[in-house]
Amino acid sequence: MGLAKTEIFSDQQNEIASFAKVFGHPARVAILQHLFKINSCVCGDLVNEIGLAQPTISQHLKELKLLGLIKGSVEGTSVCYCINTDKWLKMKGVLNQFLNQDISTQGDCC
């Protein structure tokens, strides 16, 4: 199949999975880290920065954009990308809630 049965899970579970999946690839992690590092738009040098072919980078950017984590704007011949702060914070909230589930009540039992 290769097709996740999303309909049997809650919206929350699917949302967590979607956010996690998007940086479940090192190239997208690297892209996001670079955007934070330079702390502004990145216009053009992502292909050199990451080290994958241009169509590959373009595809990863598309996925990040589709989820809303980054925004792009055309700037002459190049395109500038930056973090979408609102969405990033939303994601942070969703994932932190998942990561911070209470594990203090007891120790491992097996």
Added chain:
Amino acid sequence: MGLAKTEIFSDQQNEIASFAKVFGHPARVAILQHLFKINSCVCGDLVNEIGLAQPTISQHLKELKLLGLIKGSVEGTSVCYCINTDKWLKMKGVLNQFLNQDISTQGDCC
């Protein structure tokens, strides 16, 4: 290809991606949430709980185990699973560092 070029990324980037990938599927999110919810080992009822076929659940459990997020122990005919607290905390640290990158310095620029 379908094969990520992990060798061109840092260990840290690959680690973030690995952790994220493992709960980039709603079934694994549901499994982990259930383990937290009952706050002890789960022995057997995961198939009923999640709603996927037994081999499918078994496969997802295997991936969670491979990364070390859960531990399993044989208990008679059934097998009990629980969260591996140490690994979970480690993952939390790694992912929080990624999620908490500084976004305060400036607003969106495109």
Added chain:
DNA sequence: TTTATTCATCGTAATATTGCAATGTACAAA
């Protein structure tokens, strides 16, 4: 207008993922 640059899209190949039926394995109960 021609040329160069930048990026997106298309097409394709290789591999991974998801899901399940069938089957195997290990243990417990009868």
Added chain:
DNA sequence: TTTGTACATTGCAATATTACGATGAATAAA
């Protein structure tokens, strides 16, 4: 020993993902 239960593994089909060459579209420079 036989039967049943619980789970893992195997094998397979369908789909998704990753990567890149080739090409297209848009703009800037010459």
